[in-house]
Amino acid sequence: MFLRRFEPRTGRTTAEVVNFALWPLAVMTVIHRVVVRAVNGAYTDDYAPVYQAALRFLNREDVYTANFNSVDPHYLYPPSGTLLMAPIAILDPEKSRWLFILVNAIAVIAALYLLLKMFGLALDSVAAPILLFAAFSTETVSNTLVFTNINGLVLLGEVAFLFLLLRRRDMWSGAAIGLTFAVKPILAPLLLLPLVRGQWKVFVTAAGIPLVLTAIAWPLAADPWAFVEHTLPYLMESRDYFNSAIVGNGTYYGLPIALIWALRLGFIAMVAVSLWLLYRYCRHDELFFVTTASGVLMAGSFLIGSLGQLYYSMLLFPLIMTVVLRNSVLRNWPAWLAIYGVFAADSWISNRFLEEGRAAEYLKGTMGWSLLLIVVFAVLTNRYLTAKREGRLDRGIDPDFLVTGTTPDRTSVDA
Known part of the structure; x- marks a missing residue:
């Protein structure tokens, strides 16, 4: 009887069993990624140039002095981003890096929590440990922590922006994305969402915050114009290394410029059609529209733009979460083959099949997006096309069985 109080609870439902099984796996995966892999670091170190730039900023020394002829990580943040990052140089480099890893891990977890709330899922649901375990098992979260860059905080800014946008908290929504703009404008395509939804107040804080931070940082920086004259031209170029965008891999593999542009224009057309269909027929289903359109915008910018790095895929988490919706576009196996390509941490470099393995590794992000x-x-x-053929476009384009909740007759369909 005394030992019974130490007996662990036994799951009596499938949900309880899944929770009991996955929570330890999720928590230990998070701890391993943060304490072991991230602290160990890797050859690629995104944090060192940021720390050095912050230190030089605090000492009123030139910041924008990178040699862009090398392939090492460069410091590319504008003066407003340098101002925000300056406090990291108060600590010594090692402790500062550890703290930055922890902050990014907490930001990712906070973003996942907001995603659960956005989709009406509770912390005691099976979705919570599944989401946490899956996220920290991906290449994008792992490498964000290992390389020690700011993408975890950018993810939190993105999810907070969408979360507040759906709740019509426009000024706060703009503030969330505006803080990310102060560092880098990777989320800029998402401003199309408040534009088409008529949420104009978003733009006040989205533009105002980076402008105010720039105005503060400009006189404090030793060489602010060097960002415009030296760094900005580099940001406008397309590089052929560590770049999974069409133009990056196309240039690396020597594709004709005409073919590269044909591919880019083809995907621009697909993105435009997808966004039009979502706006025309799905915008009243706000959660589905905002999260699906955000994924299309971000994946399109990674693939079609001048720079797409695989760990940017973290910003597709809102799209991936739509799989819990009945009308999700991801409830099919090709979608999850694509998701494997952009999220799997597997390395395809092969000692036996050198060229084939290298091509698979370099192209998995491009092919996945x-x-x-x-x-x-x-x-x-x-x-x-199905809704048009059946004459029900006035009711939207979702199949009847998604709207009514009835299951179609597979026998008649397959026949």
């Missing part, structure tokens, strides 16, 4: 956009385009276009 491409397939994901193709899947979204194909699903939405097929739904539109």
Whole structure:
């Protein structure tokens, strides 16, 4: 009887069993990624140039002095971002890096919590440990922590922006994305969402915060114009290394410029059609529209833009979460093949098949983003054509069984 009080609870439902199984796996995975892999670091070190720039900023020394002829990580943040990052140089480099790893890990966890709330899922649901375990098992979260860059905080800014946008907290929504703009404008395509939804107040804080921070940072920086004259031209170029965008890998593999542009224009057309269908027929389903459109915008910018790095895929988490919705465009196997390409931490470098393995490793992000956009385009276009053929476009493009909750007759469909 005395020992019974120490007996662990036994799951009596499937949900309880999944929770009991996955919470320890999720927590230990988080601890391993933060305490072991991230602290160990890697050859790629995104943090060192940021720390050095912050230290030089505090000492009123030139910041924008990078040699862009090397392939080492460069410092690319504008003066407003340098101002925000300056406090990291108060500590010594090692402790500062450890603290930055911890802050980014907490930011990712906070973003995942907001995603659960956004989709109406509780912390005691099976979705919580599944999401935490899956997120910290991905290449994007692992390498963000290992390389020690700011993408975890950018993810939190993105999810907070979408969360507050859906709740019509426009000024706060703009503030969330505006803080990320002060560091880097990677989330800029998402401003299309408040634009088409008529949430104009978002733009006040989205533009105001980086402008105010720039105005504060400019006189404090020793060489602010060097960002415009030296760094900004580099940011406008497309490089052929560590770049999974079409232009990056296309240039690396020597594709003709005409073919590179043909691919980019083709995907621009698919993104445009997908966004039009989402706006025209799905915008009243606000959660589905905002989260799906955000994924299309971000994946399109990674693939079609001048720079797409694989760990940017973290910003697709809101799109991935739509799988819990009945009308999700991701409830098919090609979508998850694409998701494997952009999230799996597997290395395809092979000692036996050198060229093939290297190509698979370098192209997995490009192919993953491409397939994901193709899947979204194909699903939405097929739904539109089916609804048009059946004369029910006035009711939207979702299949009747998604709207009514009835299951279609597979026998008659397959026949």
